Amino acid sequence: MNLIKTFLFMILCTLFLSACGKEDNTSTSNSSKKEEIMENKEKLNVKITLNKKIKDNKKILISGKSNLPKDTTLSIDLECPECSTYYHDFSTDVNVKEGGMFDYEFSNEEGEEFEGGKYIAYVETSPENLQTEDVRAIFGKDGTNLVGSNVSGDTDRVATAEINFKIKNSSKVKQKSKKDTAAEVTKKKDEELSTLKREAEYKIESIVEDNYKAASIEKIEINQDMSTDQDNKLIALVYLSFDFKNSAQTSYNMVEMFSDDLASKIGTDKNTINQIAVFWKVPYIGEDETLAKFSYERSGEHMIITDKVSSLR
Structure with missing residues (x-):
């Protein structure tokens, strides 16, 4: 009887120990699964897509969309x-904005165009020490929580992305640039010529008004000298009136003297004037007629007479 009791007691112990072993194994298995689930929840499957926008071959805008946390610091290379x-x-x-967006614009110095060729833009998450505390918590130590096709590295894991594109040196852009340059050069030359004309006219007015009290100005025309290849050379046409009443011969002598003196002063002071012609009216002899004309042209720093016509003599 005692033998039977002992045998039954041993069976009960065996069953109890077996049940406890299964419970422990089940508990251990469930704990491992829970840890695995929690670990998977902490991983960040990084996704980054890049786009580019080229503005007049002078600026390149690289923009990106990602699931990276706000304030993630990035580096962007362009080659x-x-x-x-x-x-x-x-x-x-470069910092990631709300919603995982980021962008950066590349441009050359002084607004020069980018050379034609194949370009590569490369984006990478910056080292751990450059990230904020919140971003480091998400990335994990050395980026261990970063996973996915955009992630590389065994120890220091980083998220990366790249985009390849070409820039063509458009002939239209070049032609436009050449036309613009030519137009700017022409405009600059026109402005210089206009300034020289005004200065020449003012100089002639000053000489006449300061030196020839018997004369008055009818009009002054300043034209470009088209007979020379030199830039900014002028022809002055000066229309004057001799207002003092004198004989025809005296009037002639006076207008000739004034004309020679004007040409001399212009020749010395205003070397942009290549030629000058002085036309004279003498109202008390012929009210509306041009009664004398004296023509001069430049010879070094002087003006020499080339023609004189008058009906006063």
Whole structure:
């Protein structure tokens, strides 16, 4: 009887120990699964897509959309291995905005166009020490929580993305640039010529008004000298009136003297004037007629007489 009781007691113990072992195994298994689930929840499957926008071949805007947390610091590199002089530019302080958006604009100094060729824009999450505390908490130590096709590295894991594109040197853009340049040069020359004309007219007015009290100005015309290849050379046509009553011969002598003196002063002081012609009216002899004309042209720093016509003598 005692033997039977002992046997039954041993069976009960065996069953109890077996049940406890299964419970422990089940508990351990459930705990591992829970830890695995929690670990998976902490992983960030990074997704980054890039776009580019080229503005008149002078600016390149790289923009991106991602699921990276706000304030993630990125570096963006732009390279052109095919350029005649290897091109490389980068920024290390691009921050992700709300909603995972980010952008950066590249441009050359002095607004120059980008050279034609194949360009590569490359984006990478910055090192851990450059990230905020909140971003580091999400990324994990050395980026261990970053996963996905956009993530690389065994120890220091980083999220990356790149976009390849070409820039063509448009002939239309070049032609437009050449036309604009030619127009600017022409405009500048026209402005210089206009300034010289005004200065020449003012100089002639001053000489006449300060030196020839018997004369008055009818009009002054300043034209470009088209007979020379030199820029900014002028022809002055000066219309004067001799207002003092004198004999025809005396009037002639006076207008000739005034004309020679004017040409002499212009020749010395205003070397932009290549030629000058002085036309004279003498109202008390012929009210509306031009009674004398004296023509001069430049010879070095002087003006020499080339023609004189008068009906006063």
